[in-house]
Amino acid sequence: MKQLPKLQLLIMNCLWQADEPIGLFEITEITGLERGEVSVNIRKLRNKNLMRVTSHGKTQRVRNLYEPVISKSEYVELLLLDVVEISSEEEIDDILKFLDGEKKHEQS
Structure with missing residues (x-):
C-alpha cells in the first residue's frame, strides 16, 4: 500500500481516534480543514476502500457518518x-x- 497523502492521513487519524462513526462536521472541526477539502479527501479514501459511510438519522434528516475499514x-x-x-x-x-x-x- 502506498503511503496516504497528508490530508487523507489526517482524516484517517480522526476516524481511528473516534469511538464511533463521525460526520463531516466533526472531521472539519477536529482537523481545521475546509469542508470542501474534507469532502474531496473522503471521496478519495472511500475509493481506496479505507473508509465506509454509515447513514444515521434521528429525525427526518439523514446524516452520513464515516468509519475506517482498516485499523x-x-x-x-x-x-x-x-x-x-x-x-x-x-x-x-x-x-x-x-x-x-x-x-x-x-x-x-
Whole structure:
C-alpha cells in the first residue's frame, strides 16, 4: 500500500481516534480543514476502500457518518510489508537496528 497523502492521513487519524462513526462536521472541526477539502479527501479514501459511510438519522434528516475499514495498525502493517518487499536484507537489518535503537532510547 502506498503511503496516504497528508490530508487523507489526517482524516484517517480522526476516524481511528473516534469511538464511533463521525460526520463531516466533526472531521472539519477536529482537523481545521475546509469542508470542501474534507469532502474531496473522503471521496478519495472511500475509493481506496479505507473508509465506509454509515447513514444515521434521528429525525427526518439523514446524516452520513464515516468509519475506517482498516485499523491504524493494519495500515502500518501494510506500509511495512511494502518496505520489506522493496528492501534488501541489508536494508532490512539496518531498519531493525534503527528501530531497536529507538526502542532502547525510549526506555531510558
